[in-house]
Amino acid sequence: MSHGIDESQSTSQTEFGRVKALLERMGETLEDGEVPMQILNDDAVHQLELERIFGQTWVYVGHESEVPEPGDYRQRTIGEDPFIFVRGEDGDFRVLFNSCRHRGANVCRAEKGNTSHFRCPYHGWTYKNTGDLVGVPQKAAGFDHLDAEERGLHEAPHVEEYNGLVFACVAPEVEPLEEFLGGATWFLDMYFDLIDMEVIGDPHRWEVENDWKTPTENFYGDNYHIPMGHKSAIDAGVGSDTATGEKESNLYGIADCDGHGFSFYQIESEEDSYWGHPPEVVETFNHDALDDDQHEVARKSGVTLGTIFPNLSFIFLGGRDDPEKDSVGTFLLRKWEPRGAGKMEVVNWILAPKDASDEYKERVYEVGMSNFSPSGNFEVDDVGIWYGIDEAAGSVFARQNDDVNTLFTMGRGENPAATVYDEWVGPGTAYLEGGMTDENQLDFYRTWHEAMTSDGGM
Ligand code: FES
Ligand SMILES: [Fe+2]
Structure with a gap:
């Protein structure tokens, strides 16, 4: 018996040492915009993040x-x-x-x-x-x-x-929620002070064979994948008016936002956008609740998406489920729940303005479900790709090779694309070509790494 106990202790020591080395390596590669892929599908990493992230922070x-x-x-x-x-x-x-x-x-x-x-x-x-x-x-x-x-x-x-x-x-001590949300409150105020929203129906829940970190990072603002990964949905004329090119827009990525990340499309037009909500719904909003800067960003908003660390993402989508139908504003909250290494459960809530008509709320629900749900047009595009990342991340090959890293260097160096937008009125740093920077997504891994190594010893 004692032999078995010693053996299990030494196994866990070995695992601890392995994860420690992996996190140390990540500390070095992060500066170069690289992330060891192995962190996406690893039992020991998974156990540690349950304790050091989900056991320590606001969820x-x-x-x-x-x-x-x-x-x-x-x-x-x-x-x-x-x-x-x-x-x-x-x-x-x-x-x-x-x-x-x-x-x-x-x-x-x-x-x-x-x-x-x-x-x-x-x-x-x-x-x-x-x-x-x-x-x-x-x-x-x-x-x-x-x-x-x-x-x-x-x-x-x-x-x-x-x-x-x-x-x-669940931790005994934590900073106040508002302090933790930091710059994210600017965005949350813009949505929820302006619009009284409610959850429509029950959330969808489904399990997917990929790590919770893969979609989390994507929803910090991976706009680079849209033309390729979502080509079929865009070609079908569904989804957002900005992604389909129906409306011309500028896309911004927000980094340095207290560990959270956002990106948003602004439609530069005199015509009101408000994420695709029609005028009779816009009339019901609390327009006086926002300052002028926030209100102007809201007025011009097409799609906005983002993630509040660790695993709450959202997408505010002005879009449609049928090219022949009018666009509606759908707000989706999504939680990527860890369910073992390389596995997650998605919980997907659809929200609509409380004061809109029942008919409109039903359309919001239909458009939300048709684009982002277990069988959503955009969802299936993503999931069909993501599971392969985690399969590779959990491989023996990835464990045996120190250079199996994912790359987040877009917009660095001499690239003019990711210029900082100096006139940005909100929190963090805005990049003018939000589709061409990885800085917002790197923030996720920086925050994750900091939390995972926060116990001093690691
Ligand atoms: S009454 Fe709950 S476990 Fe016994
Ligand atoms: Fe996607």
């Missing part, structure tokens, strides 16, 4: 409109850990650990619902929707020593909301 759990009434709940994960996002009977949000204080079973088994109590299916312990333990079968006979007040469900120690977006952090 999105849901939109307040998903739990409007006391007792409304949704099952959600932080990294791979099971939680219940619930509005308690006192009206407060909580993010409760979905594990009974008796023997650990999931007390909530349904994906969503409304309940005053969660009753554990194993032995029947019962908790209020605030997490308090209120029922223990045969307590007098066997558990009269139990102090129920000490046995409520565990909960994420930090839960904060910004513009309706609810985040939680």
Whole structure:
């Protein structure tokens, strides 16, 4: 027996040393705009990022409109850990650990619902929707020593909301959410102060054979892939008016934005754009809520996309699902959930302006689903490519060769394309040709690397 324990210890030491060396190598290659591909599909890296990233930082759990009434709940994960996002009977949000204080079973088994109590299916312990333990079968006979007040469900120690977006952090200490969001608040204010939005229907969820970091990095603003990777969708005349060339636009990439990354199309025209929303919907917006600079960016906005570290991306798409139909403004929130090395679950929410007509909301949903969902025109293009990256990343060949790196040097050197746009009014650094810089995407890997090596020893 002892031999087995020694062996497993030495295996984990070897793995630790290997990941340490890999992260050290990445620290060097990052300066040259290169990222070791192996970090995308590696069990030890995956375990470490669950602890050092998802166990330490703010992670999105849901939109307040998903739990409007006391007792409304949704099952959600932080990294791979099971939680219940619930509005308690006192009206407060909580993010409760979905594990009974008796023997650990999931007390909530349904994906969503409304309940005053969660009753554990194993032995029947019962908790209020605030997490308090209120029922223990045969307590007098066997558990009269139990102090129920000490046995409520565990909960994420930090839960904060910004513009309706609810985040939680499971670490004992964390900076305030707004500080963590930093420059990203400028974009979030632009969307959510201007437009009261709500989630339409239930989120789509599906599993994909690629690492969560691959789409995360893409949604920091990989505009370079659009003409090639999405050619078939663009040729079909679906998707955004800016990508199809229906409307002329400038594309900007935002880097140095406190670890988050964005890119956006601006349609230089007197005609209002507002991400493709028609005038009768634009009329319902809170135009006074933005300052003049923000308002002008919103007015000219075609597609905007971005990622809030670690794994919440969004795309605000002025577009269509049929070249014969009018464009609508669809806002999609997407969470790339880690599910083992080289695997993820996508959670995809579609949002629409709350004050728009039901008919318009339905169109928003249809256009969102047709472009970004398990069978979405743009989704299948991406996923069909991404899984191959992770297959290569997890290969023996990638492990054995120190130069199997992905490249993020576009726009460096003498290239004139990625000029800094000095007149940018928002946060971070804007690159004038957003499709021709990798600086925003490199920010993701810089932030990831910093978090992964934050324990000093690594
Ligand atoms: S595990 Fe929940 S009541 Fe026993
Ligand atoms: Fe794509």
